[in-house]
Amino acid sequence: MKPENEFRLLFERYAEEVGGYLPRRKRADIQLEILSLLEDSLDDLSAQEGRPADEDMALAVLRAHGAPIKFARAYRPDDNLMRPETFQLFKPLAVFVGCLLLLELLLTIGLSVSRPHPAWGEMLMDWVDGVFSALGILVLSLAVLERTTPAGWLTWLFDRGSEDWDPAGLKKRLHKKTVNSREYGFEALWLLFLIGLFGFFPQWVGVGGNLNGEWSFLPVLSENYLHYQPWIVLYFLGRLVFCVSLARQVYWDSRMRVFQIVVKAYGLGLLYAMLAGRWVIGLNPVYIAFHHTPLEMQVWVESGGVVLTIFFLAVSLNLAVHTVILIVQVFRLFRSWASEDWKAASAN
Amino acid sequence: MNAKQTNQLLEGYTQELRRGVIVMAVLSQLGELEYGYSLITRLAQLGFEVDQGTLYPLLRRLEERGLLESEWVVTESRPRRYYKISPAGEQVLAELKKEWDALVQTMQKVMK
Numbered sequence: 077m078k079p080e081n082e083f084r085l086l087f088e089r090y091a092e093e094v095g096g097y098l099p100r101r102k103r104a105d106i107q108l109e110i111l112s113l114l115e116d117s118l119d120d121l122s123a124q125e126g127r128p129a130d131e132d133m134a135l136a137v138l139r140a141h142g143a144p145i146k147f148a149r150a151y152r153p154d155d156n157l158m159r160p161e162t163f164q165l166f167k168p169l170a171v172f173v174g175c176l177l178l179l180e181l182l183l184t185i186g187l188s189v190s191r192p193h194p195a196w197g198e199m200l201m202d203w204v205d206g207v208f209s210a211l212g213i214l215v216l217s218l219a220v221l222e223r224t225t226p227a228g229w230l231t232w233l234f235d236r237g238s239e240d241w242d243p244a245g246l247k248k249r250l251h252k253k254t255v256n257s258r259e260y261g262f263e264a265l266w267l268l269f270l271i272g273l274f275g276f277f278p279q280w281v282g283v284g285g286n287l288n289g290e291w292s293f294l295p296v297l298s299e300n301y302l303h304y305q306p307w308i309v310l311y312f313l314g315r316l317v318f319c320v321s322l323a324r325q326v327y328w329d330s331r332m333r334v335f336q337i338v339v340k341a342y343g344l345g346l347l348y349a350m351l352a353g354r355w356v357i358g359l360n361p362v363y364i365a366f367h368h369t370p371l372e373m374q375v376w377v378e379s380g381g382v383v384l385t386i387f388f389l390a391v392s393l394n395l396a397v398h399t400v401i402l403i404v405q406v407f408r409l410f411r412s413w414a415s416e417d418w419k420a421a422s423a424n
Numbered sequence: 425m426n427a428k429q430t431n432q433l434l435e436g437y438t439q440e441l442r443r444g445v446i447v448m449a450v451l452s453q454l455g456e457l458e459y460g461y462s463l464i465t466r467l468a469q470l471g472f473e474v475d476q477g478t479l480y481p482l483l484r485r486l487e488e489r490g491l492l493e494s495e496w497v498v499t500e501s502r503p504r505r506y507y508k509i510s511p512a513g514e515q516v517l518a519e520l521k522k523e524w525d526a527l528v529q530t531m532q533k534v535m536k
Contacts (some may be wrong), residue, residue: 105505106484108496109460112504113476116461141477150481 083134087114090138097148106151114138157215162222166214168262172269173210180206253328260323267316275309278302300354307346314339333409340402347395446474448524450482451509451517454492459504483507491516 091107091114098106117137122129141147158166181203188199273280282295318335325332350356425433449472453463460480467474486492491513497506509517 102484108503109480109505112459112502113461113480115502116459116504117476120461120465147477150477151484 082131083118083129084111084115086134086138087111087118090114090141090144093144094148097145098151102151110147114141117141157219159222162218166218168258168265169214169218170211172262172265173214176269177203177207177210254326255322255328257323257326260319264316264319264323267312267319271309271312271316274305274312278305297356301356303354304346304350304356311339311343311346314342330409330413333405337402337405337409340398340405344395344399344402347391351392351395445524446478446482447486448517448520449474450479450486451491451513451520454507454509454513457495457497457506457508459497459506463507486513 088111091110094110095103095107114137117140118129118134121133121137125133184199184203188196278297278301279295281297282293318332318339321335322328322332449467450463453466458466460476460483463483464474464476464479483492483494487494487507491510492507493510494505494507497504
């Protein structure tokens with residue numbers, strides 16, 4: 077084989093390896109260009125050295141261009157799985173998923189403790205496997221959505237349009253109390269989860285466990301819950317709209333205060349109605365028997381009667397405290413309106 | 425800070441400076457059809473050293489953005505992809521030149 081044919085094979089091999097890192101659409105074209113570049117470089121080196129090209133020169137040319145992946149990287153400078161803007165959405169979602177996974181771990185530990193010979197190692201490995209799966213699915217989902225949705229859709233909650241940002245907007249909120257958008261964005265995600273769970277899958281709210289090798293699950297919510305379901309979902313929706321609006325606006329004003337008070341008053345009213353009316357928690361003997369719950373779980377649930385009583389007392393106390401807070405908020409809102417009117421009247 | 429760190433910093437800032445002007449340098453030399461290697465040689469003769477690994481991808485990106493046009497020429501000893509500045513590229517180059525002149529004047533005042 078003639079030497080120049082050997083060099084060409086060497087260069088073709090290099091171009092092929094570079095091409096392996098490039099998008100299929102442009103690969104052949106770029107490979108051809110790389111080939112002509114390498115051959116031109118070799119001719120130049122040969123002319124400089126004043127002797128015919130040889131293998132050492134060919135290798136020197138390749139060495140000067142660097143490893144195929146390094147050469148290919150220059151053709152793909154923006155080759156990231158996720159853009160920085162999308163990463164801002166990934167962070168709260170990852171925290172949200174992390175909280176759910178932590179809750180799952182605590183529940184699993186709690187249930188395992190009740191077993192005579194809990195398999196801790198297996199449980200932990202399953203949980204770690206779940207963590208990687210959940211976060212991996214989250215990353216891939218966002219990467220796919222980023223490439224398939226119109227620009228700005230994913231980051232709408234956090235991006236208030238950097239291209240048309242108006243500094244005059246700063247003046248409007250100069251003396252207003254600002255909020256952390258991420259906190260309310262995080263709450264919005266949590267509310268979406270609650271709407272999905274309580275709105276479409278209330279039967280999944282319950283307690284379960286592995287008893288004598290058999291999985292048992294007991295829904296906690298009784299049939300009475302269905303009477304309140306639309307009103308509960310409406311509350312979550314109201315709170316969701318409030319969180320999204322406040323996260324976008326970034327600061328408190330009278331409108332947001334009123335919105336918050338209305339949603340809170342509605343929620344407290346609903347909770348009063350639920351406590352005073354038919355019980356939504358179905359952990360009583362008739363209900364347990366209706367669901368053919370294993371004896372061990374019946375005993376466990378009935379022994380938790382004290383816990384349930386404490387739970388209801390805590391809810392009632394929480395309700396009373398939030399009612400007082402709501403009254404104070406309404407009072408403060410009216411006082412601020414009154415003082416603004418007074419200031420406006422004084423100015424005139 | 426020792427001499428090695430200073431040199432590293434200087435190298436980094438110098439690279440940034442060159443990165444800032446490379447597009448203008450490339451566009452200015454593509455009034456006629458040129459292929460990548462000849463462009464590298466011409467720029468080197470003018471004192472502007474450019475790495476092949478930098479120039480070739482840059483030519484592709486400029487073409488994707490409509491600032492260059494290209495065609496394969498297969499009549500020579502080997503097929504080569506030739507590039508030439510497009511009408512849009514000429515507009516951009518003219519604006520860049522104005523910006524450059526203004527910047528040079530400003531920097532001369534600043535550096536006095």
